[in-house]
Amino acid sequence: MTAVASPQDTGIRIRTEVKTQETSAGTGQSAISIENVSLSYGDNQALHDISMEIGERQVTAFIGPSGCGKSTLLRCLNRMNDLIDDVTVTGRITVRGQDIYSPATDVIEVRRRVGMVFQKSNPFPKSIYENVVYGLRIAGISDKKVLDEACERSLRGAALWDEVKDRLDESGLGLSGGQMQRLCIARAIAVEPEIILMDEPCSALDPIATLKIEELIYSLKERYTIVIVTHNLQQAARVSDRTAFFWLGRLVEYDQTPDMFTRPKDKLTEDYITGRFG
Amino acid sequence: MKLPLSVRRGDPMVWFTGSALGTCLLLIAGLIVIVLTNGLGFFWPSALVELTLKDGSKWLGEQIRRQPIPNPGSPDHLREHRVQLKLGNRDLLGYDFKWIDEKEIASRREPADAFYVERREYGPLLGAPVLLKDGERVLAEGDAVWAALQPLVAKAEHDRAAIEQIEKHEIGEINYRIEQQRLALKRIEYREKQDGVKREAERSAVAAAVAAQEERFRGKQQELDRLLATAATTYVTFRAADGTEKELSTLDIYRIYPANQLGLGGRLAVYAGRIWEFVSADPRESNTEGGIFPAIFGTVMMVIIMSLMAVPFGVLAALYLREYAKQGPLVRIVRIAVNNLAGVPSIVFGVFGLGFFVYFVGGGIDRMFFPEALPTPTYGTGGILWASLTLALLTVPVVIVASEEALAAVPRSMREASIATGATKFQTILHVVLPAAAPGILTGLILAMARGAGEVAPLMITGVVKLAPELPLDGFFPFFHPDRKFMHLGFHIYDVGFQSPNVEAAMPMVYTTTIFLLLIIVALNLTAIVVRNRLRRKYQTSAF
Ligand SMILES: Nc1ncnc2c1ncn2[C@@H]1O[C@H](COP(=O)(O)OP(=O)(O)OP(=O)(O)O)[C@@H](O)[C@H]1O
Ligand SMILES: [Mg+2]
Numbered sequence: 001m002t003a004v005a006s007p008q009d010t011g012i013r014i015r016t017e018v019k020t021q022e023t024s025a026g027t028g029q030s031a032i033s034i035e036n037v038s039l040s041y042g043d044n045q046a047l048h049d050i051s052m053e054i055g056e057r058q059v060t061a062f063i064g065p066s067g068c069g070k071s072t073l074l075r076c077l078n079r080m081n082d083l084i085d086d087v088t089v090t091g092r093i094t095v096r097g098q099d100i101y102s103p104a105t106d107v108i109e110v111r112r113r114v115g116m117v118f119q120k121s122n123p124f125p126k127s128i129y130e131n132v133v134y135g136l137r138i139a140g141i142s143d144k145k146v147l148d149e150a151c152e153r154s155l156r157g158a159a160l161w162d163e164v165k166d167r168l169d170e171s172g173l174g175l176s177g178g179q180m181q182r183l184c185i186a187r188a189i190a191v192e193p194e195i196i197l198m199d200e201p202c203s204a205l206d207p208i209a210t211l212k213i214e215e216l217i218y219s220l221k222e223r224y225t226i227v228i229v230t231h232n233l234q235q236a237a238r239v240s241d242r243t244a245f246f247w248l249g250r251l252v253e254y255d256q257t258p259d260m261f262t263r264p265k266d267k268l269t270e271d272y273i274t275g276r277f278g
Numbered sequence: 279m280k281l282p283l284s285v286r287r288g289d290p291m292v293w294f295t296g297s298a299l300g301t302c303l304l305l306i307a308g309l310i311v312i313v314l315t316n317g318l319g320f321f322w323p324s325a326l327v328e329l330t331l332k333d334g335s336k337w338l339g340e341q342i343r344r345q346p347i348p349n350p351g352s353p354d355h356l357r358e359h360r361v362q363l364k365l366g367n368r369d370l371l372g373y374d375f376k377w378i379d380e381k382e383i384a385s386r387r388e389p390a391d392a393f394y395v396e397r398r399e400y401g402p403l404l405g406a407p408v409l410l411k412d413g414e415r416v417l418a419e420g421d422a423v424w425a426a427l428q429p430l431v432a433k434a435e436h437d438r439a440a441i442e443q444i445e446k447h448e449i450g451e452i453n454y455r456i457e458q459q460r461l462a463l464k465r466i467e468y469r470e471k472q473d474g475v476k477r478e479a480e481r482s483a484v485a486a487a488v489a490a491q492e493e494r495f496r497g498k499q500q501e502l503d504r505l506l507a508t509a510a511t512t513y514v515t516f517r518a519a520d521g522t523e524k525e526l527s528t529l530d531i532y533r534i535y536p537a538n539q540l541g542l543g544g545r546l547a548v549y550a551g552r553i554w555e556f557v558s559a560d561p562r563e564s565n566t567e568g569g570i571f572p573a574i575f576g577t578v579m580m581v582i583i584m585s586l587m588a589v590p591f592g593v594l595a596a597l598y599l600r601e602y603a604k605q606g607p608l609v610r611i612v613r614i615a616v617n618n619l620a621g622v623p624s625i626v627f628g629v630f631g632l633g634f635f636v637y638f639v640g641g642g643i644d645r646m647f648f649p650e651a652l653p654t655p656t657y658g659t660g661g662i663l664w665a666s667l668t669l670a671l672l673t674v675p676v677v678i679v680a681s682e683e684a685l686a687a688v689p690r691s692m693r694e695a696s697i698a699t700g701a702t703k704f705q706t707i708l709h710v711v712l713p714a715a716a717p718g719i720l721t722g723l724i725l726a727m728a729r730g731a732g733e734v735a736p737l738m739i740t741g742v743v744k745l746a747p748e749l750p751l752d753g754f755f756p757f758f759h760p761d762r763k764f765m766h767l768g769f770h771i772y773d774v775g776f777q778s779p780n781v782e783a784a785m786p787m788v789y790t791t792t793i794f795l796l797l798i799i800v801a802l803n804l805t806a807i808v809v810r811n812r813l814r815r816k817y818q819t820s821a822f
Contacts, residue, residue, distance in 0.1 A: 080698060085604070108700050116698035122691035124710055125816065135699035138709070171816075184695070191700055 031056040031195055031225040032077060037091035039072055041084070046072045048249045049091070059221050061240035061257065062229045065272065068246040070229045074197050077227065078114035079107050095195065112139070115188035119200040121180040123172035123187075128164050131172040131183055135191035150190050158186035159216050178209025185216065189224070196220065198228040202235065214239050233273055237261050245269045313796070317789030321552040323545050326392040326404060326537040328519055329363070329378060330385045337376060338392055338404050338519035339363030340537075347379065364782075366394075366402035370522050374401055375782040388538045391421070395516065398530040399563060401783060405516035408523070412512045423514065424536065430512050430528045437509035437529060444502050452495045454754055459488045464650035556790060565744060565774050566783045570791055575749055576662065576742075576764035577798055581731045583666035583760075584673065588730075589723055591670070592677025593712075599678070600685040601707060613682075620675035628736025631668030636660055636740060656761055660741030662750045663760030668740045669733060673726035680725060684718020685711060713813075720810040724803050731799045734768035742766045744773040767795040 030053035039047040046069045054060050062070040072081070079100060081087045093100050100110045112135070123131050130137075132154050133147045141147065151168070155161040160182040164175070172183055181201055188196055198217070202210040210232075217226060217239050230236050236243050237257060244254040245268075253260065253269045264270040284290075328338045342364050346356040360379045368374040395403040407423040409416065410430075418426035463484045466477050512528045532555075535548050559569030595616075603609045640657035648656040657663075688711050696706040712719075734742075743763040750762045771791045778784035 078698065080694065083694065083697060108702060111698055112700040116694075118691060118694065118698075120691055122689070122695040124692060124695065125714060134696070134709070135701070138696075138699065138701045138705050187695070187699060 029056040030054060031096060032227075033092075033094050034073075034076075035092040035094075037073070037076060037089065037093060039069075039076060039081070039087065039089045042086045046249050047076075050251045051091075052244060052251060052254050054225065054227060055242065056225055057221060057223070058241040059217060059226045059228060059239050061236035061243045062227065062246060063231070063233060063236050063243060063272070064246035064252075066231075069249040070246055071199050072249075073246070074116075074199055074227060074229055077195070077197055078111050078116055080111075080116065082107065112191050113193055114195045114197060115191065115193035117181070117184050117188050117196065117198045117201050119203055121177065121184050121204070123175070123180050123183050125171065125173055127169050128172045128175070128183060129168040132186050132190050134187060139191070154186040154190040157189050157220070158182045159212065159219075160186055176209070178205050178212060181205060181209070181213060182216065185213075185220075189220070193224065195225040195227065198226065200229050200231060203231065210235070233261075245272060247272075310796075313789055313792050316786065317793040320786035320790055321549050321556070323394065323535060323537055323540060323548040323552075325388050326394060327363075328387050328389050328392065329361075329383050331378070331382050332384045333382070336519040337363055337365060337378065338389070339365040339376070340394075342375075364402075366404040367400075367518050367524075368780075369400040370518055370524060374780070390536070390538055392536070392538055393424075393516070394535055394537045395526070395531060396533040396567075397526060398532065401563065401567065401780075403516055403518075403524065403526065405518040405524070407514055408517045409515040410512065411515075417512070427514055427528070427534065430514075431531050431534055434509070434529045434531055437505065441502065441505055441509070444498055444505070449495065449498050449502075450748075451754070452491050452498065456488055456491050456495075459484050459491070461648075461650060468650040557794070561745065564778065565770065566778055566780055566787060570765075570767065570770060570794060572746055572749060573765040573767045573770040573791070574794060574798065575751075576746070577731060577767045577795070578802070579750060580662055580666050580669065580737075580764065580766065581727055581802055583662065584669040584730050585723055585727060587667060587670035588674045588677050588726055589719070592674045592722065592726075593681050593719055595674070596678045596681035596685060597707065600682050601703070601711070616675045616678050620679065623735075624672055624733050625735040627668055627672040628739045631664060631671065631736060631740045632660075635664040635667050640664060659761075660739065660763060661761040662741055662764040665737045665741040665764070668736050669730045672733065672736065673730045676726045676729060677719070677722040680722025681715065681719045684715035684721070687718060688714045717810045717814040720806055720813065724806045724810070727802050727806065728799060731802065732768055732795070734766070734772060737766055737769060742769045744769070744777070767791055767798065771795065 032054040034050055034052050034054070037047060037050045038045065050073060062074065064070055075081045076089060076093060077095075077100075081089065089101060095110065095113060099105065100107075100114075124134060126134070129151055132151045133141075136147055136150055152161060152165075155164065160179060163179060164183075172180065175183060181204075185196075185201075202213050205213065214235065217228065220226060228236075228240065240257045242255065243257045243260045245252045245260070245264075245266075247268055253264060253266045255265070260269070261273060264273060324340050326338055327341055328336055330336050340363065341361050343362040344359055345362075347354075347358045347360050349355045349358075358379065358381060360377050363376050363378060365371060365374050365376055389406070391406040393405065393407060395405075397403055407427060408420060410418040410423045410426050463481070466480050466484065469475075470477055510527050510529045513525050514528055514531070515523050515525045517523050533548070533551065535544070540548070556569045557574065558571050560572060561570065562568035599609060599613065603612075636659060640655065640659065640661075643657040644652060644655055692710055692714065693706055696710045697703070701709070741763050743765065746763050746765045748759075748762060750759050750764050751757060752759070771788055774784045774791065775788040
């Protein structure tokens with residue numbers, strides 16, 4: 001991989017570990033640490049030397065203009081980029097101390113620990129019940145009692161239980177858009193991950209459904225570390241503890257959310273959150 | 279110059295494309311109408327007419343056609359008409375169809391005592407029953423014969439079933455056992471030749487078994503003789519239109535009806551009876567009479583075996599191409615090759631099937647497992663398995679192409695959802711991708727069946743025969759005999775239509791067999807379509 005110096009380099013100061021350590025909130029521990037990660041799709045470098053710590057049981061928001069690499073970085077955290085041919089990743093990502101890119105790592109294990117919810121809700125064409133317990137069945141669990149319990153717990157966790165408890169056998173595709181997205185969240189938490197990645201989980205939803213998901217994120221924070229990509233700055237401000245701003249594949253600023261939105265340190269960040277571009 | 283509005287609007291293109299579609303539909307509709315009218319009319323018991331010609335001769339028969347007589351150049355070209363009579367009575371006349379010019383007809387009537395008799399050989403007999411005898415004793419004469427004959431015809435059907443039970447099933451079973459023992463003996467001889475050890479005990483066991491079966495055979499033979507003696511004592515004499523008489527054992531009468539006395543109900547009953555016989559009975563008289571059951575059975579069975587082979591292989595190949603292979607020039611070349619394979623003439627596959635499956639694989643199996651029967655081949659000759667495999671090979675490209683498209687259509691988001699929950703690629707394919715692609719794969723199966731069920735050429739050299747004595751599925755262990763030859767509707771059409779000595783009699787059979795071939799293909803396809811639609815409803819992907 002060739003690290004091409006882009007012409008924008010001059011204007012950007014890259015804030016790294018030093019800053020994140022001093023602003024660490026919550027438990028103060030870091031769940032994920034990203035060290036000097038660069039990524040290219042073929043010859044096209046999408047991430048440039050990113051380093052950051054993601055706090056345990058916190059909501060971390062990734063913001064930035066379209067194409068700046070938010071999804072790419074997010075997908076590095078559970079190795080979803082493995083599915084794409086011709087991707088090169090350098091640097092180190094550790095989840096609770098375990099290097100997830102080392103050859104000894106079991107990628108299935110990583111994805112179990114780091115769940116993911118996608119922008120477009122993608123339930124399987126199966127019943128609601130089967131959707132939720134999919135990850136458990138895949139892991140070889142077939143005890144009906146365990147599955148039933150996991151199903152109820154996950155659906156409650158995703159604030160969907162009361163709406164669907166009487167129709168668990170119906171197709172997951174018969175739900176509303178917001179319900180489907182919560183079903184996907186239930187599916188993700190059914191395997192009891194430590195971290196949940198969300199890539200614009202509300203972008204296809206109406207304001208009421210969005211609000212529900214946001215409340216859900218707030219309550220999930222008690223048990224899970226959450227990383228959320230969003231284009232909605234208000235949403236980032238509402239749900240996240242810390243916010244990272246990306247620009248052209250670089251991490252420009254990473255700070256406590258209130259600080260970021262009231263006193264951005266970087267000119268680019270300020271321009272972005274005040275809506276001057278992006 | 280300004281074009282007229284309709285042209286600028288594009289109307290000519292609409293007419294042009296529309297008429298192309300219309301022509302196609304018309305041709306297809308025409309084909310179906312011709313097949314249906316010719317085929318379905320064949321079973322209808324129409325009236326028997328007696329024509330007295332000006333020279334005094336009399337002809338009784340079913341009028342099956344009337345057409346203008348071509349006589350180019352002369353003024354009466356296409357003015358005069360002629361009719362074709364189906365006379366039956368091939369044994370008396372030497373022919374059973376006759377064209378008669380209408381101008382030679384002196385009179386025409388529909389005699390009430392004209393009967394249509396379907397019998398075991400020589401095609402139908404047309405005439406009036408005049409005498410019924412039991413041995414030498416006269417049972418009935420003249421008009422009384424019909425009433426007395428009816429219970430005897432019913433009894434004949436019963437007797438024939440009993441005789442067939444003994445001849446075909448019971449004696450057939452004994453023959454089968456004796457054949458097994460013969461092979462056992464050959465196996466013993468073969469082993470003795472190999473190691474020089476005499477196996478007297480085994481030989482005597484085989485001999486005892488053969489003796490026991492032969493004893494059973496004699497018993498059955500006596501039973502059969504007794505049955506024949508009681509069943510075949512009554513004879514009925516018919517008088518044909520020209521006055522010749524013919525005596526017929528009642529046992530040989532399959533169906534008899536007074537063609538000019540039947541009401542609509544009676545005709546419908548005969549019609550239904552004939553169709554049922556056609557579907558359920560074995561062929562007689564070198565396939566020009568009787569039914570086509572073995573051919574229907576063979577066709578369906580072959581298509582099923584073919585599908586069981588082609589679909590798994592096709593789907594696995596498509597999975598590799600689409601899910602595992604690294605997309606590149608090599609995969610593209612393979613894909614193009616597969617597409618082209620679908621267009622290779624079927625006889626080429628037939629030749630390959632003969633060379634590879636029959637001679638190489640079948641011959642190899644014979645040398646390995648049935649050396650005692652050689653040089654008589656067991657698997658090293660055409661059979662339903664090899665024919666089905668050849669067809670599977672022929673249709674597998676269709677399945678691959680359709681499956682690949684179905685796999686490609688499974689949304690990426692669904693695979694990602696599965697992978698992100700910790701599923702392996704294999705689990706994702708098994709639990710998410712394949713179910714979602716199942717309707718598309720079934721489309722491939724439908725296309726494959728449509729192509730495979732109608733193929734004849736490759737079958738002719740890999741195992742189809744004009745008359746198979748046994749079905750490939752029967753009551754003898756191991757029940758399914760993949761080495762047996764079989765009958766097939768497509769080949770039956772060819773055989774009856776073009777290899778039959780009696781073209782006029784065979785022609786309607788071609789149409790009726792065609793109807794059933796079409797029906798079977800439609801039925802198989804409909805089944806697959808129903809399954810597909812059910813799956814589609816179950817796995818339809820989200821619209822959101
Ligand atoms: N599968 C891929 N193959 C090649 N290039 C890709 C691929 N996915 C993303 N990219 C490129 O990587 C860069 C970052 O894309 P990414 O999807 O991470 O942006 P993003 O910040 O998530 O944008 P958005 O807000 O629009 O979702 C873009 O320039 C994009 O063109
Ligand atoms: Mg994105």
